Amino acid sequence: MRREQERIQSRFGASWRIPVRSGRKSDSLILRPQELATPAPPGVVIAAGARSPSRSRQPARLPAIEISPAAHRILQLPASLLQALLLLAAGAAFLWILRRRLQLLRAASPQPRLDRPGRRLLRLLVIGFGQARQPRYRLAGGLHILIFAGFLILSVRSLGLIGEAFAPGFADFGPAYAASKDWVELLVLAACATAACRRLLLRPARYHDRHATESHAREALLILGLISTLMVADAVYDGSGLGLRGETGGWREPLATLAAGLLGGSETTLLRAHLAGFWVHNATLLLFLCLLPLGKHFHVLTALPNVFFSKLEPSGAVKPPSYREADFDSLESVGVGRLEDFGWKHLLDAYTCTDCGRCSDHCPAYAAGTPLSPRMISLKMRAAAYAHYPVFGPVVPPAERPALVGETIGEGELWSCTTCGACEEACPVTIEYIDKVVDMRRRLVDEGRLPATLQKPMAALEKRGNPFGKTARQRGRWAEPDGEEEPLLPALDPGEAADVLFFTDSAVAFDPRLQRTAAAFARLLRAAGVEAGHLGRDEVDSGHEARRFGEEGLFLALREQNRAALAERRFARVVTTDPHAMNALRHDYGLERPVLHHSQLLAELAADGRLSFSPLADRRTYAFHDPCYLGRHNGQYEAPRRLLAAIPGLRTVEMERCRNRSFCCGGGSLYLFNEVECERRMGEIRLEQAVAAGAQVVVTACPFCLINLEDAVKTSGREGEIEILDLAELAARAAGLATPAAASGG
Incomplete structure (x- = not known):
């Protein structure tokens, strides 16, 4: 009996425990799902009623090896070669864009943000992974937490599907993960639909800044659409796979079961849907990755690093004029007059701004109708960074740029800030505003551009x-x-x-x-x-x-x-x-x-x-x-x-x-x-x-x-x-x- 077990397991691999009988002896054998669709070896009888503990069985249509996308050519190319080409193309594009984005940070002023790693990790866990500041806006925060949790859980699946093109079964992480993944996908789809309705129909006031010259609503809807495409494509892939294997996921995999029911059809139709879901998912994932550094959704990549590198000093402490020179009198110029004068973390802030509007929603100066909107400082900085350090073409020389202080960011904006810190307290990705405002004021004062109402008290x-x-x-x-x-x-x-x-x-x-x-x-x-x-x-x-x-x-x-x-x-x-x-x-x-x-x-x-x-x-x-x-x-x-x-x-x-x-x-x-x-x-x-x-x-x-x-x-x-x-x-x-x-x- 033991030799019979070893022979069958070596052929099919281990997954489920099935009762079997050989001659007069009884035992149990661990088999993979596809084995149930294969005739039993001579002398081995599969006990009546044996089935998957999580999925009900129907007659299988194709052997598992033929269901895997790795077994099918696309455009006359082996799946592994096509996936490798897509990875190379998308990887090259992404790394090029990322290199151009980091070029500005390398040119920026130094900021010491690697001290106290323990406190930084704790802050990352609480504010970054724990999303501690999101629930302050219950609906929007809850939606974001769902999408973020989905991102973490489903990233495992996405990597698995990339590997599936090279190794059949690579994306199979077991029934427990399959069930949890399916429910998470359903929740993420619901969150995306609700977020889209808020953008299109409800339109909360904080989404629309009265000082904004352009809207990011289309980009937000595009990203929500891409996320939804990933969810639907994966559901189609899983649902057609259930049909091809003669399985039903039941309540454990509601989205995949729904997709399987909607697809129905012949073996050929299911196989085409299976392959389409696979390749649409993988292509969308790579497109999504390359789009992130081009707009406001760069924060998907930069938010966690931004939280880790955030300021640990009390918010009431102002940064020194320079980290390079301790002697104030030895500085050739004071403050920030161009992008490169900012510290690298302050530029990372600009890349990380989600345009959520929480900062301006809490800003008393914005509520009072002053020229200041904190998020516009971040958005203007990011727009200037993208324009002066383009993805293609040379860096724009400082002499050919509009003045950062006075033109890109107005003087009225800077003098309206009360440094109350409400914007920083509200920001879910720990963007710092006070130090930026103070640094730009330093440059204005250095150039003699102090408001007339302040000149007399300063002189006194x-x-x-x-x-x-x-x-x-x-x-x-x-x-x-x-x-x-x-x-x-x-x-x-x-x-x-x-x-x-x-x-x-x-x-x-x-x-x-x-x-x-x-x-x-x-x-x-x-x-x-x-x-x-x-x-x-x-x-x-x-x-x-x-x-x-x-x-x-x-x-x-x-x-x-x-x-x-x-x-x-x-x-x-x-x-x-x-x-x-x-x-x-x-x-x-x-x-x-x-x-x-x-x-x-x-x-x-x-x-x-x-x-x-x-x-x-x-x-x-x-x-x-x-x-x-x-x-x-x-x-x-x-x-x-x-x-x-x-x-x-x-x-x-x-x-x-x-x-x-x-x-x-x-x-x-x-x-x-x-x-x-x-x-x-x-x-x-x-x-x-x-x-x-x-x-x-x-x-x-x-x-x-x-x-x-x-x-x-x-x-x-x-x-x-x-x-x-x-x-x-x-x-x-x-x-x-x-x-x-x-x-x-x-």
Whole structure:
């Protein structure tokens, strides 16, 4: 019996276990499907009822070897030769196009993106393979996840079908994979149909950018059509194969079974359909591959590398002007004026943009009707890259190109950006915008193309260390309010020490409205028994906005003055009421000691019992507005909410766009001086969101948000309807501490 088993298995190969009888002995034999269509060897009887565990049997039409495409000539060419020729032609075309695309990246500026490989792999798994950002748009995200999962699962099948032309049976990965593949193909087809309907009929607003000069809808539909063609061709191949083998896949392979039922027909018809499905699939796959680097669907190839090479530093940290030269003064030019000045990763961003519109959908500047649309920066960069580095022909010399900054990307676009980071947070493929905008602003400033509204505050920053043009002796006046015998906080002289150093920054130090928030915070520190002080006249502006507006040299000068003043005092921690100042001290200064926001310190004091609060007399509803540089850029969402929760009986609501999806109010520091072209104020849009949530008081934790939202209350006619407060002011009220107006200084 054993010799009989070996003889039959050597002829047919092993796949299924079949009960057999030889003489008086019984045993089981593992056979392939085609063996069931072959007469049993002498002396071997296949038991009645033996069949595939997953497929029902009908009389087979052709032996398996004759079903394989490898056994049939096409255009008088053996299948293996034809497939080899197609692979060579498509491979040569693809590699040529890819070489031209990578040529620009090789000419770009260096960017160190190979550090911390462990963190990069984790990010790739979560955001890349895990598609973590897709579900934020439930329908579109779900469709993309289905298509992406299908891409991963069906790529095995596609490679198998390529190999089938050379080796019969190469594409057979067993019944389990066949069943899962068939269901995935069905889901991908449904996803493609739904996506096409959204493009053609539903047309979500984010698919259509008001600044766009061309649409990518046709390309999107073409790619959806090619993906659907791959699915249908594979179903025809499998379905005709079932018919030729006399099998039915049943519910395990619904798509293949449906195709088999629709095809029906004679053996000749099924064989032709089988071969047609095979070659249409393989040819479409190779065409699809060559089309990817020619348009926006290049992201199919670049998205995962783009996620792996994404920025690991905090989003609030700005890249240096150059990775080649550490000395700023030695640079011949500053910023980006042509494509090659960008870092290679920033150009890879342009190749990777999916044109999904998520960035612009979250951009407050776009919502307000400014010239900025973040995705248009990527699309314009990609269009310029494709035009200046064409697939065929020489590279266009820089002298013959339109100016990148000013023509390709307008100055109004760059000055409209608030660097809030909403676009980067929303992007599913981790495209970086802030560093690009800052680099292009650096070039504008280097060429003397600063907006007129910013020239005066920048000059005041350079001359007096603050954008208001105030003198240094006026900086500490906020701590000496009328009616107070002693300063709220002492100014620390060089050599003096305190547990907490309060860094005020310019707006809080000089603006009369913001001085009240500083005074409220100082009273809370005093009530909690915190030993604190401030730098007084030795402090200058943090330079946070000067750097992000492109004035790198001015920022470096301001930073050196503050570093020197800080080095002369002894303290354990730095605290500030301005998230922009906190961001600068944390990420631009490189301080070795902890830098806290006042919401963190106040929440800590309340938790320790050093601050106690009483219920407020009013029963209004409060909503917290997450400042961009406190939340998105520095991840502080819980401390402000813990402080609000510590006030007994306080009724709070969350706005729909809160935490990492918070909507920027447009206040960002020097934007108080810079009026950009817009249709609506960002602050007014944010107020509408607060009112829609049922809020009567908006609490924030940023001086610029406070000023901007209060202006929005006036311009929108909501005075008396809604109040804007800083966290420190609200906490001081709940603690029973008076907050008279601070001295404004002359």
